[in-house]
Amino acid sequence: MSDETVKPLLSVALIGCGRVGVKHLNSIFKAKDSLQLCALVDTDIITAKAFLEKFIINNRKAASAFPRVKFYTGIDALLLDMTPDIVAITVPSGFHYEIAYRAISSGCHILLEKPMTMKTSEAKELYDLSVATGRHIAMGHIYRYLPIMGLIHQDFISEKWGKISHGSVVVRWGHDQAYYDQAAWRGTWKLDGGALMNQSIHALDLMCYLMNTYPVSVVSQLAKRFRNMEAEDIGAAVLRMENGALCVLEGTTATSPSDHEASFYINAELGSLRVGLRKGLPFFDIRDKKGKKVTRKYYREELKAKGLRGIIDAKNPHYLIYRDLINCVRNGDDPIADARSGYKSVEAMLSVYRSAKEHRQIDIPGDSDFDLNDMSGYFN
Ligand SMILES: NC(=O)c1ccc[n+]([C@@H]2O[C@H](COP(=O)([O-])OP(=O)(O)OC[C@H]3O[C@@H](n4cnc5c(N)ncnc54)[C@H](O)[C@@H]3O)[C@@H](O)[C@H]2O)c1
Incomplete structure (x- = not known):
């Protein structure tokens, strides 16, 4: 060299x-x-x-x-x-x-x-x-750094899939009581939040990234069923996206810690997809409008773009975030998970909480600021 x-x-x-x-x-x-x-x-x-x-x-x-x-x-x-x-x-x-x-x-x-x-x-x-x-x-x-996600995102940008009817995000990321008890900040409104703010925010972000749109309104409900903490261990929301599609969100830590799942479904005019992680392993099921599987085409494209090394590295997405940031510092591009994704996901998720607190539909952006700590006393 x-x-x-x-x-x-x-x-x-x-x-x-x-x-x-x-x-x-x-x-x-x-x-x-x-x-x-x-x-x-x-x-x-x-x-x-x-x-x-x-x-x-x-x-x-x-x-x-x-x-x-x-x-x-x-x-x-x-x-x-x-x-x-x-x-x-x-x-x-x-x-x-x-x-x-x-x-x-x-x-x-x-x-x-x-x-x-x-x-x-x-x-x-x-x-x-x-x-x-x-x-x-x-x-x-x-999640933005999992294999194939970038390709799907590009497809939605170029409107290759036609109009989207809806998407569904499921985060069943079980944590037992010992997880919440190991540090005083966990599960508190001030420093953490519950299953939505902690375990589900990057899943909601992925949905927005894949569909290439952000929410404009939301209605939601929260509950605390199994875990002893201030915040929720289950939350459910229906979001209306800017492009008119609906997005259903379920986020919970009340499920088994040995069966983690983060899954994403999108239905569009010209196809549908089910992707995500189950028990630590990624899964992909991408179909055209006739229901024929086209997942292999995506595997091939991903392999061509990133090589085998890139696919193996995706097992460690944090490493890919660092690699992305290194390139961005050196060449000025924006990271795949950039500052805007951080801001827009917080704005959307805090609106989910606000809807539960105020028992009404919340428009996004809202007409005033919201702090997760405004949820204090919600379950009292
Ligand atoms: N992206 C992911 O996959 C992922 C996974 C887990 C956690 N997280 C996020 O990472 C963050 C940390 O989570 P964790 O599980 O590692 O927490 P943790 O409690 O295990 O570790 C936090 C550490 O920060 C230290 N600390 C606390 N306040 C500090 C301060 N003001 N200055 C310097 N150090 C301070 C603590 O002493 C502790 O060592 C959270 O925001 C969590 O949501 C992200």
């Missing part, structure tokens, strides 16, 4: 050394040809140090890949000392806005876990800031 083609490594600081932080660290390690981990940040410094130690024990080559990692207890201490090219934010959702705002205002690009924020106006602010500063926000909307 000539010197001209060698690109400098992008420095990355990871804020939040918890459950999903491991997937990020693993992805940063996998992308070590382009990324250099410069800092780990966690309010609990012992957790941050143990997090890296454990990772190095499990991945022997990580010691040489991560030679100069500094530790900080917060974003302010980090930014006083350095300005990383990328800040990855994997803290409880209620802290996303504050940390993302500080990082992007300091000139960093961001990889931000979902949901973008807990308040509509704050999501809009981050989106506007991203546009104004030219700094990217790549969202942790992992």
Whole structure:
């Protein structure tokens, strides 16, 4: 490789050394040809140090890949000392806005876990800031990175499938009580929300991405049936999309943790599709208007576009988000799960909650701001 083609490594600081932080660290390690981990940040410094130690024990080559990692207890201490090219934010959702705002205002690009924020106006602010500063926000909307999703999205953009009647999103991502009990922020209105805001927001985002449209109104209901927490463990909504199609959403954590499902159905004039994940494995059933399976055509196109490596890498969608962001930082494109997807999904999901709270249809965008914490006391 000539010197001209060698690109400098992008420095990355990871804020939040918890459950999903491991997937990020693993992805940063996998992308070590382009990324250099410069800092780990966690309010609990012992957790941050143990997090890296454990990772190095499990991945022997990580010691040489991560030679100069500094530790900080917060974003302010980090930014006083350095300005990383990328800040990855994997803290409880209620802290996303504050940390993302500080990082992007300091000139960093961001990889931000979902949901973008807990308040509509704050999501809009981050989106506007991203546009104004030219700094990217790549969202942790992992479903957009599953195989074939980009091809389907392109088909709907070019109206290859004709008019859409409706879609249906089912998220049955079971979590037992121990999951909610392991950290005080889980299942609270202020910092997390329930099955819709946490487990279903990126599924609703995928539906909007596939159908190439966003919701303009919603009616919904929430319930808390099995789990002991502040927020809902089941929510159901009917959304009307800008293109006139309906979208039905079911999101729950009340199902079995050993049978996770996130599935997506779309019916259009010229075909239908059922895609998603069941027990960790993707499934695809794409049919033309006569009901004939055309899934293989999509497999072939995906393979041609991404090669076998690309298909294998899709098992780790967080890694693909990093790869996408690296390319975007270098060539100026927008990430597949961009700042707008973060803002629009928060706007839509908070409208779902608002409809349940106010027992009425909510237009999107609404006439006033909404904060998930406005749901406080809903189940009292
Ligand atoms: N995209 C996905 O597939 C996916 C999956 C799981 C979680 N998530 C999202 O990731 C986020 C974190 O979830 P988790 O399950 O890893 O949580 P977690 O509780 O396991 O980890 C959070 C970590 O952040 C630290 N922390 C808390 N406040 C902080 C602050 N102000 N500054 C620095 N560190 C702080 C905690 O000490 C903890 O180590 C949530 O927003 C969640 O919705 C996304």
